[in-house]
Amino acid sequence: MKLDLLVIAVHPDDAELGCAGTILSLVAQGKKVGIVDLTRGELGTRGTPEIRLQEADAAARILGLSARENMGFRDGFFRNDEEHQKALIVAIRRYQPDIVITNAIYDRHPDHGRASELVVDACFYSGLRQIKTVDNLGADASGLEQEAWRPKLVYHLIQDRYIKPDFIVDITDFYEKKQESLLAYKSQFYDPKSNEPMSYIASQEFMEFLRARAEEFGHVIGVKYGEGFTVDRTIGVKNLFDLK
Numbered sequence: 560m561k562l563d564l565l566v567i568a569v570h571p572d573d574a575e576l577g578c579a580g581t582i583l584s585l586v587a588q589g590k591k592v593g594i595v596d597l598t599r600g601e602l603g604t605r606g607t608p609e610i611r612l613q614e615a616d617a618a619a620r621i622l623g624l625s626a627r628e629n630m631g632f633r634d635g636f637f638r639n640d641e642e643h644q645k646a647l648i649v650a651i652r653r654y655q656p657d658i659v660i661t662n663a664i665y666d667r668h669p670d671h672g673r674a675s676e677l678v679v680d681a682c683f684y685s686g687l688r689q690i691k692t693v694d695n696l697g698a699d700a701s702g703l704e705q706e707a708w709r710p711k712l713v714y715h716l717i718q719d720r721y722i723k724p725d726f727i728v729d730i731t732d733f734y735e736k737k738q739e740s741l742l743a744y745k746s747q748f749y750d751p752k753s754n755e756p757m758s759y760i761a762s763q764e765f766m767e768f769l770r771a772r773a774e775e776f777g778h779v780i781g782v783k784y785g786e787g788f789t790v791d792r793t794i795g796v797k798n799l800f801d802l803k
């Protein structure tokens with residue numbers, strides 16, 4: 560299934576934290592969007608891998624995703640090496656996305672920066688036809704040799720640590736639904752009834768921080784809420800009036 564946008568991020572909920580508003584905005588425009596989570600987040604303080612998979616499914620329904628899958632890489636210990644790149648190339652070639660969004664270039668969690676480098680490399684190598692792959696992953700696997708495919712652009716979301724964005728997407732109409740997609744991760748985020756140990760992201764203050772960050776990015780472009788992104792190369796626009 561060809562997708563317009565594929566978000567590839569290391570922990571289930573990274574995509575929602577960094578770019579759920581952008582996803583919702585694109586789905587509302589009729590674009591096909593999918594998420595590939597690299598790990599099950601099994602080193603997380605709260606929840607279990609099984610619970611987090613169910614939560615990721617629930618969030619996928621809220622976002623209106625066309626596809627979501629989990630690579631099953633080892634949380635914390637995956638590497639940017641041939642084995643992991645080739646597994647990701649299979650996913651990239653299967654979905655043939657025009658745009659890929661991945662983790663922040665660096666962040667509080669060291670997995671984020673490493674995942675971002677892995678995804679950037681896999682997107683490039685996916686375009687090399689001498690790297691042969693067969694789609695043998697998951698229920699939709701065709702078992703056929705795949706065509707080379709390189710996404711036109713790779714963007715990096717901004718998650719925990721502040722990074723100055725290269726551009727900001729207006730998500731004003733989608734912020735409340737973004738929050739709904741985050742709250743689908745009941746084990747991870749603020750829940751006054753939870754008996755699980757407190758974690759960095761489970762406090763009420765963290766939800767307030769998320770809204771403040773979205774307000775800050777929105778403020779810069781003169782709207783209520785925004786999501787910021789960085790890009791490795793200079794981006795262009797056909798119509799100057801598309802910029803705000």
Ligand SMILES: [Zn+2]
Nearest residue numbers: 569570573668
């Ligand atoms: Zn993460």
